[in-house]
Amino acid sequence: MKPLLITIDGPAGAGKTTVSKALARCLGYRYVDTGALYRGVALAAKEKGVAPEDDDGLERLCTGLRLRFVVNEDGSRLFDGDRDISGLIRTSEISMLASAVSARPVVRKFLFDLQRRLGEEKNAVFEGRDMGTVVFPEAEVKFFLDASVEERARRRYDERSADETRTLEQIAEEIRTRDHNDRTRSHAPLKPANDAILLDSTAISIDQVVQSMLSRIKQVDF
Numbered sequence: 001m002k003p004l005l006i007t008i009d010g011p012a013g014a015g016k017t018t019v020s021k022a023l024a025r026c027l028g029y030r031y032v033d034t035g036a037l038y039r040g041v042a043l044a045a046k047e048k049g050v051a052p053e054d055d056d057g058l059e060r061l062c063t064g065l066r067l068r069f070v071v072n073e074d075g076s077r078l079f080d081g082d083r084d085i086s087g088l089i090r091t092s093e094i095s096m097l098a099s100a101v102s103a104r105p106v107v108r109k110f111l112f113d114l115q116r117r118l119g120e121e122k123n124a125v126f127e128g129r130d131m132g133t134v135v136f137p138e139a140e141v142k143f144f145l146d147a148s149v150e151e152r153a154r155r156r157y158d159e160r161s162a163d164e165t166r167t168l169e170q171i172a173e174e175i176r177t178r179d180h181n182d183r184t185r186s187h188a189p190l191k192p193a194n195d196a197i198l199l200d201s202t203a204i205s206i207d208q209v210v211q212s213m214l215s216r217i218k219q220v221d222f
Helices: 016-027 034-048 055-063 092-101 105-118 131-135 149-158 168-184 206-219
Strands: 005-009 030-033 067-072 075-080 124-128 141-146 197-200
Touching: 005 016, 005 131, 016 030, 016 124, 016 206, 030 034, 030 075, 034 055, 034 067, 034 075, 034 092, 034 105, 034 124, 055 105, 092 168, 105 124, 105 131, 124 131, 131 141, 141 206, 149 168, 197 206
Parallel strands: 005 124, 005 141, 030 124, 141 197
Antiparallel strands: 067 075
């Protein structure tokens, strides 16, 4: 099989990360979590006191970032320069802030160029929100993974840390808010690519999703 560029888009909590990692392992491909890049920008904005609507501030912020992925025994880690920020970006506050900064064209331009460079060698699975629609419209295989709000909230609730205080209902409401923000933003809204393969993970296991993807990949005529 020739080198492929595979994109997996979808809303928060649909299982994209777990599925993308598993699919990449099965194919021997690189896994690229583009959502982590937006979280990296959001973390920097929080730490530097830059508001998500401050385009000039965000542009200056982005020029100073040195985001890169490092693969080690713990998997793929996100660094800003020599600083491992992987653990710092996985909070509900950073998640909501990432949704806000991802709507800003200046941030999307900065990360668009970075993502395009990461995809030049193919043999990669890119997970995100607009990989198949904006960043890699030429990708050979595009998936859009979805699930019901209730199921996505339950998954996030089950994955919560020991000191998490949010209720299941609060998590569901946060997901609805983020869905609305992501789907209605004027620049690169969350939606399936016209040629994306749609999959719903609400009632099936991760293994079933991955096997379905592998089957679809084998069926695509290149």
